[in-house]
Amino acid sequence: MSKRFKGILAAVALGASAAMTMTACSGPAQTHAGGSAEVPSSIELVVPFSAGGGTDTWARFVAPYLEEKIEGNPKIVVENQPGGESITGANKYVTSGSTDGSKMLVTSGSTYLPALLNRAEVKYDFTKLIPIVVNGTGGAVYVSSSTGITKASDLADFDKTLTYGGISATGNDLVTLLAMDVLDIDIDATFGFEGRGPARLALERGEVNLDYQTTSAFLTQVQPMIDEGKATPLFSFGVPEDGKIVRDPAMPDLPTLEEVYENLHGEAPSGEAYDAYRAFLSAAYFYQKGIWVNEGTDDAIVTAMRDAAKELSTDEEFVEKSKDALGGYPLISGTDAQEDLTAAFDVSDAVRNYTLDLLKNSYDVTVDTK
Secondary structure, three states: OOHHHHHHHHOOOOOOOOOEOOOOOOOOOOOEOOOOOOOOOEEEEEEOOOOOOHHHHHHHHHHHHHHHHOOOOOEEEEEEOOOHHHHHHHHHHHHHOOOOOOEEEEEOHHHHHHHHOOEOOOOOOOOOOEEEEEEOOOEEEEEEHHHOOOOHHHHHHOOOOEEEEEOOOOOOHHHHHHHHHHOOOOEEEEEOOOOHHHHHHHHHOOOOOEEEEEHHHHHHHHHHHHHOOOEEEEEEOOEEEOOEEEOOOOOOOOOEHHHHHHHHHOOOOOOHHHHHHHHHHHHHHHOOEEEEEOOOOEHHHHHHHHHHHHHHHOOHHHHHHOHHHHOOOOEEEHHHHHHHHHHHOOEOHHHHHHHHHHHHHHHOOOOOEO
């Protein structure tokens, strides 16, 4: 695997962050020790989002390739169960108690973050669910040129309030909110947009002036705006490498948040705000899409599925055809990702409480927790 993604396998926890701690007692989720069951002839991929969205598109792209790689070539069918910001479908999957491999759960960052925030509605636990395969992505934050900001360094003297359009404060938008908190930029946010596309269009219409987009949308939809002088890029979320956040090779000209902060303040970011940003960044982006099975699933089934994912990740034809669907970011088998995922989902109470206070005090969003 290329150097650009070594950190995803070995250091997504980004050990410098106090927000994520890997303890001896928080080992990987356990499969059933029997190891004798066979993979079912038909598998239902439960997608807790509506058809046509990013996660649904990802699942439908990956499914036929997994069919070819999993022993016995089971038929894989996508079943959409939208609602509750993906919590409804994820809850239903977990409470179904399915452990025979006939159902698998597809997730996104917006499924992970409510669990990390300990939302009362969440019944699933990613320290117990077993990862089969995960796939990261990148993203970038930008502003409308109407702000007068022409480069990231202009934030040093910027004393106005930026307006932001989001989907949900407890979904992937949270990472952008935390990033701007690190930079100490005031934001007036409106939530309830149906997707990042509508949020981007709102910026184009002048209704908001701050936005983020994942890599593929940024390169195809935002870069033309930048080229026309209608938008200014601020930073990308970067990728992990050797324990640090480095520039995303998909957007090599964009600095990371860390670079922008250091340029503004003369030192690397640290403290509660940055710890929170790092904690939620990992789950929301570096492992954004995933396929999971319930705790207690037979070891033989888990192994067969993980082996298929590992084989698929190095299949040259798949890698070539997946560039658009996966944004150039690699599939990682649950075997390779398990240790880092354990760390990524171990968010400290201090980080969680800081984030909940930020949502309440800055965005009037009160989260009911367990």
